[in-house]
Amino acid sequence: MNSITTTRKAIQSGETTAKEVTENCFNLISQEPFNAFHEMWNDEKQAYLEGPLSGITVGVKDNIVTKVGTTTCGSKMLDGYRSPFNATVIDRLIASGATLVGKTNCDEFAMGSSTEHCAWGAVQNPWSTDRVPGGSSGGSAAAVAAGLCHVALGSDTGGSIRQPAALCGIVGYKPTYGLVSRYGLVAFASSLDQIGVFSRCVRDAAITTEVIAGFDPNDATSVEEEAPCLVESLDDSIAGIKIGVTRDFLTDRNDPEVNQAIEDAIKVYEQLGATIVDVSLPLTDVGVSTYYVIAPAEASSNLARYDGIRYGHRTDKVGLDLFDLYSHSRAEGFGDEVKRRILLGTYVLSSGYYDAYYNNALKVRRLISEEYASAFEQCDVILGPTTPTPAFKIGAKSNPISMYLCDVYTANTNIAGICGISIPCGFAKNDGKPLPIGMHLQGPAFSDAKLLQIAHAFEQATDFHNQHPEPIS
Amino acid sequence: MDANEKNDLLTKEVVRHVAKLSRLALTDNEIERAKEDLASIFSHIDKLKEIDTSGVEPLDHPTELLNRDRDDEVGVTLSQQQVLDNAPAVRDVYIDVPKVLGETS
Numbered sequence: 001m002n003s004i005t006t007t008r009k010a011i012q013s014g015e016t017t018a019k020e021v022t023e024n025c026f027n028l029i030s031q032e033p034f035n036a037f038h039e040m041w042n043d044e045k046q047a048y049l050e051g052p053l054s055g056i057t058v059g060v061k062d063n064i065v066t067k068v069g070t071t072t073c074g075s076k077m078l079d080g081y082r083s084p085f086n087a088t089v090i091d092r093l094i095a096s097g098a099t100l101v102g103k104t105n106c107d108e109f110a111m112g113s114s115t116e117h118c119a120w121g122a123v124q125n126p127w128s129t130d131r132v133p134g135g136s137s138g139g140s141a142a143a144v145a146a147g148l149c150h151v152a153l154g155s156d157t158g159g160s161i162r163q164p165a166a167l168c169g170i171v172g173y174k175p176t177y178g179l180v181s182r183y184g185l186v187a188f189a190s191s192l193d194q195i196g197v198f199s200r201c202v203r204d205a206a207i208t209t210e211v212i213a214g215f216d217p218n219d220a221t222s223v224e225e226e227a228p229c230l231v232e233s234l235d236d237s238i239a240g241i242k243i244g245v246t247r248d249f250l251t252d253r254n255d256p257e258v259n260q261a262i263e264d265a266i267k268v269y270e271q272l273g274a275t276i277v278d279v280s281l282p283l284t285d286v287g288v289s290t291y292y293v294i295a296p297a298e299a300s301s302n303l304a305r306y307d308g309i310r311y312g313h314r315t316d317k318v319g320l321d322l323f324d325l326y327s328h329s330r331a332e333g334f335g336d337e338v339k340r341r342i343l344l345g346t347y348v349l350s351s352g353y354y355d356a357y358y359n360n361a362l363k364v365r366r367l368i369s370e371e372y373a374s375a376f377e378q379c380d381v382i383l384g385p386t387t388p389t390p391a392f393k394i395g396a397k398s399n400p401i402s403m404y405l406c407d408v409y410t411a412n413t414n415i416a417g418i419c420g421i422s423i424p425c426g427f428a429k430n431d432g433k434p435l436p437i438g439m440h441l442q443g444p445a446f447s448d449a450k451l452l453q454i455a456h457a458f459e460q461a462t463d464f465h466n467q468h469p470e471p472i473s
Numbered sequence: 474m475d476a477n478e479k480n481d482l483l484t485k486e487v488v489r490h491v492a493k494l495s496r497l498a499l500t501d502n503e504i505e506r507a508k509e510d511l512a513s514i515f516s517h518i519d520k521l522k523e524i525d526t527s528g529v530e531p532l533d534h535p536t537e538l539l540n541r542d543r544d545d546e547v548g549v550t551l552s553q554q555q556v557l558d559n560a561p562a563v564r565d566v567y568i569d570v571p572k573v574l575g576e577t578s
Contacts, residue, residue: 084555177535191534220541221534289518300495307496309570311559322571327498339497343488343507344514346495357518362531364521369532400510401517417535445535 001147004056004204011055018048018055022099025057028148029101032472034124034133036142038062039069040102051097053211058093059143059152062103063110063186064195066090073186074108074118077306077313077333087184088219089153089195089212096211101149104139108335109303110155110188112136113163113406114397117337122394125168126469128433131391134164134406137198141168144198145469151208152198157189158291159386159410161196162422166386166438169424169467171459172198173205173452176445177417178223180209181216189298190221192291192414201465202423202456206230209448223446230449238457239273241450242379248284249384249409258385261426261437266383268461274454279375279382283368287412288404290368293348293361294415300345303338306330340400369416376444381454384409386422386438390430409440419448421455424464434467483512 002010010016026042037059048054060066063073065083072078086094093100107117115123115138123138125131126146133142137154141164144152154161156174165172174196185195195212199205207230214227245266250259266276308314308329315328334342348357375382387406397403413420425439439458443451459465488508492499499507553566562569 081559084551084558178538217543221536221538223536283524286520286524289520292514292518293521304496308561310556310568312561314561320571322573323496324498325571326496327493330496331498334497339495339499339503340507340510340514342495342497343491344511347487347491347511350491350494356522359531360521360526362533363526363529364524366529366532367524367526369535399513401513404514404517415535 001150001200003201004053004150004207007055007150018099021055022046022057022101025101025149028472032146032148034126034129034142034146035121036104036123036139036146036148038072038103038105038120038139041068041100046099048099049095049097051095052207053093054097056098056151057101057149058098059102059104059140059149060090060100061137061140061152061154062106063155064090064153065184065186066100066103068100069103071103071186072119073110074106074120075333075335075338076119079119079313081311083184085184088181088216090184092212104137104143104152106139107136108338109186109299110136110157110160111299111337111341113159113403115139115164116394117335119335124394125391127169127435128391128430130393131435132167132394134167134387134391136160138164140198141165141170141172144168144170144200146472147468150199151204154196154198155185155188156194156196156414157192157295158414159407161198162386162410162420162438162440163406165198165422166440167391167436169436169464170198170200171202171205171421171423171455171465172196173209173421174413174419175209175213175448176419177414178221179228179446179448180213181219181222183216183218187302189295190302191298192295194414202421202452202459203231203234205421206234206452228449230452233449233453234456236453237273238454241274241454242277243269243274243454244277244279244375244379244382246279246281246382246384248281253408254385254388255390255428257426257428258387258389258437262383262385262439265425265439265458268458269383272457272461277379279378281371281375281382283364283371284408284412286364287368287415288408290361290364290415291407291411292344292404293357294365296341296345297349297358298345300342300349303342306333308333365415368412372412372416372418372444380447380450381441381443384440386410386440390428390435390437413442418445419443419451421451423455423459424467425458425462426464427467483508483515
């Protein structure tokens with residue numbers, strides 16, 4: 001799969017056509033063995049609008065609503081659900097000429113770090129099919145890693161774009177909260193959710209995000225500013241840029257190969273003229289705990305809408321009163337992880353526990369946000385690993401806590417509402433098969449252009465992003 | 474409150490009550506399993522209680538934006554048919570639901 005820039009040049013020079021490019025993608029998707037896609041939309045009558053993304057193929061996570069096809073959130077609750085409207089990001093992609101190729105599988109309602117908790121089956125990592133692609137946007141990550149489409153949309157609530165990007169060896173970018181409209185993203189935890197892009201290079205993430213970003217009156221939390229210029233400054237020198245490194249990220253909870261890859265990445269930045277500064281983020285350790293109070297609390301409220309009345313699954317049981325109709329429809333429609341989080345969230349919001357759990361977590365949230373603010377007084381971005389380990393085996397994390405700890409380095413980005421990106425920075429050896437390692441860069445809110453510039457500089461100086469799993473045909 | 478204390482408070486009765494508040498019809502086995510899962514999750518979450526948060530204002534939203542009002546103008550809405558298309562049970566032009574008033578349990 002070529003980059004957006006290369007593909008656009010080939011189309012503009014007449015070397016190929018948008019139709020040929022997209023048909024090639026559909027051909028690959030129709031035979032992909034990873035369960036990355038839930039649906040493929042090969043529209044024979046596709047118009048191929050002229051625009052910056054004409055001929056560019058985009059996979060869409062199954063929790064972003066589209067008028068074409070279904071939107072199921074990987075849940076039996078929404079099996080066959082057809083949205084009567086498009087998410088704002090979808091309308092903007094269509095207007096830019098992009099071809100939406102289909103819906104990618106995800107953990108149910110975006111709750112998970114492995115894409116095993118999907119009603120339509122687990123997704124496999126294209127680098128090693130007995131391993132997970134990460135989650136919750138695992139289908140989007142696997143699709144881009146396997147070269148099935150140019151880019152894919154994901155959503156990131158605590159790491160759900162960056163963590164699977166790391167595990168699949170691609171770029172995963174979570175923009176600053178408020179930069180990209182959430183209108184039409186099925187809500188999980190509204191103060192944390194953010195739509196973002198998977199791609200094979202930083203430039204493709206920047207190009208696609210320029211298309212989808214910008215104020216949207218339909219999202220009351222989108223910022224009232226012009227869409228940012230992200231591409232223009234990508235090639236600027238990073239000499240003199242300050243990169244924060246913290247020992248709080250390079251602990252023995254990480255695989256040694258992960259720590260080594262990050263140490264090597266730091267040296268690359270030094271060679272590029274960046275200054276490395278030590279910063280301290282001691283609250284890293286309580287990020288996951290804070291997250292697992294706030295996110296389930298918001299989820300228990302957001303998912304109350306699935307009542308079996310207006311849309312979604314309704315139980316077949318007869319003779320139930322309204323209370324039991326709700327309770328049985330929800331018990332049948334939701335999977336185990338979603339139920340667990342609804343229970344957890346309802347508990348921390350319930351009378352007698354609200355202050356001890358929910359309100360206290362919101363106070364810690366402010367401390368985390370302030371801790372970042374003081375770190376960013378000393379540096380432009382903070383560098384560390386995206387995940388403690390490379391991709392793990394399917395079925396390996398049966399205990400909820402061990403799964404939740406996959407987000408130890410990513411959850412705080414959402415808690416503070418800042419921007420973050422994972423880019424490939426190395427490989428671990430696994431029975432002869434390489435497994436990708438991701439580097440995580442975080443920047444202050446609305447410093448997205450600089451974040452991408454710094455990520456791009458590393459990419460240009462290294463070759464990790466050019467390595468791909470074996471092609472499927 | 475330490476983890477052990479928490480485990481004692483998180484009884485099956487409490488989980489059953491939370492399941493009721495959550496409108497989730499869970500079996501006895503599911504309640505038992507949820508109790509164990511929640512206990513292990515809370516023993517982790519309880520780390521938060523070691524942090525001094527005295528005098529800290531809660532932060533419920535990263536942007537701390539205030540409410541944003543839209544202009545009071547008529548816009549495009551979904552048609553009746555679009556709404557009914559996704560309803561699991563429809564009678565005439567209505568969404569069919571069980572009797573709400575009257576003899577409920």
